[in-house]
Amino acid sequence: MNSTLVKPVRTRGRRRKVPERGSAVAAHTTCYEQKAKVMGLKAANAFWNPFYYHPLRRTLTKPLLHLSDGQLLQELRALLYLAVASNRSLILPNVLGDRWTLGDGHYSDLFLDRALWPGFRTVHLADHLLPHSLSILEPSFYWRMARDFSDVHGASVPEAKVLSLAGGGRKRLALRQVENELLALHDHTRVVLHVYSSADGSGEDRTIREEKIKKAAERVAQWSADSVGSYGQFESERSTYAELPKLDYRRSHNKHVRYTDIARSIVQNSRLCDNFFVPDQGNRSCFNKCK
Numbered sequence: 001m002n003s004t005l006v007k008p009v010r011t012r013g014r015r016r017k018v019p020e021r022g023s024a025v026a027a028h029t030t031c032y033e034q035k036a037k038v039m040g041l042k043a044a045n046a047f048w049n050p051f052y053y054h055p056l057r058r059t060l061t062k063p064l065l066h067l068s069d070g071q072l073l074q075e076l077r078a079l080l081y082l083a084v085a086s087n088r089s090l091i092l093p094n095v096l097g098d099r100w101t102l103g104d105g106h107y108s109d110l111f112l113d114r115a116l117w118p119g120f121r122t123v124h125l126a127d128h129l130l131p132h133s134l135s136i137l138e139p140s141f142y143w144r145m146a147r148d149f150s151d152v153h154g155a156s157v158p159e160a161k162v163l164s165l166a167g168g169g170r171k172r173l174a175l176r177q178v179e180n181e182l183l184a185l186h187d188h189t190r191v192v193l194h195v196y197s198s199a200d201g202s203g204e205d206r207t208i209r210e211e212k213i214k215k216a217a218e219r220v221a222q223w224s225a226d227s228v229g230s231y232g233q234f235e236s237e238r239s240t241y242a243e244l245p246k247l248d249y250r251r252s253h254n255k256h257v258r259y260t261d262i263a264r265s266i267v268q269n270s271r272l273c274d275n276f277f278v279p280d281q282g283n284r285s286c287f288n289k290c291k
Helices: 036-043 069-085 127-132 141-149 175-183 206-225 234-239 260-268
Strands: 005-011 014-021 059-061 089-091 095-097 115-117 123-125 161-167 190-197 270-272
Touching: 059 069, 069 089, 069 123, 069 175, 069 260, 069 270, 095 234, 141 206, 161 175, 161 206, 175 190, 190 206, 260 270
Parallel strands: 059 089, 059 190, 161 190
Antiparallel strands: 005 014, 095 115, 123 270
16 A cells, blocks of 8 residues: 555554555554464455455355354354355355344444344354365455456456245245255356245235245345345344254255355354353454454
């Protein structure tokens, strides 16, 4: 960055120089926690690596609501497995919570009147999971690519392929079905899962129902293009939301998933981060890595 003004600032007793250009400010963060510095740069849309932001990177993501800790962990594990099984990087989304039921002492900072929790502080993974070709990206991955890197690679940002699947209600969605549908989309670089409630509007005319699903898929595609995740209000999102099935490796004859060893490793070595939807404590949290 070619700065036109250097403005000294004081941080924890030390003077640091922050270059300014117009209304833009470039700041360098210092963090004593492993990996949190890069996470912070990504979260602030300040990470700069043209090879990282490549349009041919194969990705997977899904909007996530926090209905309970158990439900969220179930869906996160399922997403982790699907990403590894399909050889895709997982874009961990920011999570939408119900601001009215989180209770006192829980996360109170609102973004556009929504209670959001950062994706990089959702799931804790053991280090030995990394050999499973597990790559995690930030929610603003494609937004940043469109803004800063589309001209670097000479290719446009890939269009999102929304995979809509009915779940919830009386229709039981199997994770093996999701896996098969996802693997069939091998020609699509960018896939967004859209699992909707089959109970919603089940008595409607088929044409009307299909049109509603189509419009919902378009909203999901718009959500995936946003730098944060353009959720609606929690009550509205909840009314049509359905969960991903539980990742289970104990079924006989491998009927549940294709790769039971990977599924077992993910279930046994992943959990929610501590203090989920709880405000940071103290003044040394930096971006407060997942613990």
